[in-house]
Amino acid sequence: MDDQQFEINEPAVVADEIDGMAVIINLETGAYYSGSGCSASAWAALVAGAPTTELATALSVPHPVVAAFAAHLLGEGLVRPRSGATQPWSVAPAHGPLTLDRFDDLEDLLLLDPVHDVTEQGWPHREG
């Protein structure tokens, strides 16, 4: 994956960083995630728009590792390619693998169906 920039996939995904832990919730799938240390730092920086190459340098990890982490986030639907301006970002010194724990235990709660936005083409069709 070449140098890329991302943003959080709102409104389907909400997240917060607290006490060194990133808590990420996909409201469409019911899956939620947590990551600590290096993963929490990388998450915060990536959704602020940090280019993957610069983030790799800042974290002192090889770029392919950061790129694979970003690709995983993209595959889980947690981020999307960035369309807006980059926000200020920085990373605190942190250690550990770039991984997120995924939890699926709430998926059966509501058998969630994605939110369908109403368009002029009819209903229910997702807005493109």
Add this chain to the structure above:
Amino acid sequence: MTTRLAALRGELEDQLGGLGRPSAVRSFSVAGVGVEVRVYGGLLADALLPAFDACPPLGGVEVPSVIHAWDHSATGTRMPAGVSALVRPGHNPRYVDGCNHLLIGEGVCALVTEGVQPTTAFFVVDDASTLPWFHRGSPLSLTLASVLGHRGRPFVHAACAGFPDRGGLLLAGRGGSGKSTTALRCLLAGWEYVGDDYVVLHPDDMSAHALYSTAKLAPLDLAADASLVPRAATLLPDPAHTDKTIANLWPAYRAQMPQSLPIRALVTPHVGSGTQTRWQRATAGRGLLALAPSTLIQLASTSAAQLPPLSRVARSVPSYDLELGSEPGGVVAALGELLEHAAS
């Protein structure tokens, strides 16, 4: 453009116009927000309203948000065709067109129109006699979550119990984690009880407010420990013969049912394998991980704005892990120690 949801609202308003006078009206205040529930159909009123018995009546001059609820079987109406076409078996779809939010469950639909004060909502069911237990134990939960959340009073999927002088423990976790049974054990041991499944958060003073006066009793818990039945409470009728017993704690336990308690700790219970109940400090992140996903997913959140209030709880009070042991007497004692620790 008139959206499909706006058209659906028009259909529901037309139905409402033909219903005449409501069978029952209940006006109450929750965390300072006024709510009025107008129910058309006696059986539906019996199903929905007892759970609000402990809510204080409306005070002041605030115009309440209004929820109109009716039962097609009793009123001779039918679910609008626009809803029937959107039922997805095995799913609870949500549809949003900006200000209108539609939630569809089995035989139930709720339409909340936000952005206009006071908020107006519709809750319609096919047949009140077949309403599942959770609509009796925590009635109108998705509708009220939307109405109250819009007024800055987020619903929280958590139990709360404590004392007026020491504050309360917010017990967070998914269904089956033990929060309801734990809250009930606290009540029966003399603690004050705010709720066993949902409470309303007042972010200004970080307090948990009561909404439902009910307690849910799972058959497995009752089989294991018959003393869990709050003997003085009224058991709500369950025509649908679903798998949980709902007890209305009001007015039998009114002396132990405050309108609110300040939150002193965020506790994540889980059922352990040993006999003893143990607790330990946890990070704020673990507390948020127990509180936020369960709340936002169960309540079908569609807004990023609903996470920050939950984060503020996790940042403001200490978090704890609670491993529930099989020895019932140890649970409340351990929680008492935990509350002391949190207050120290």
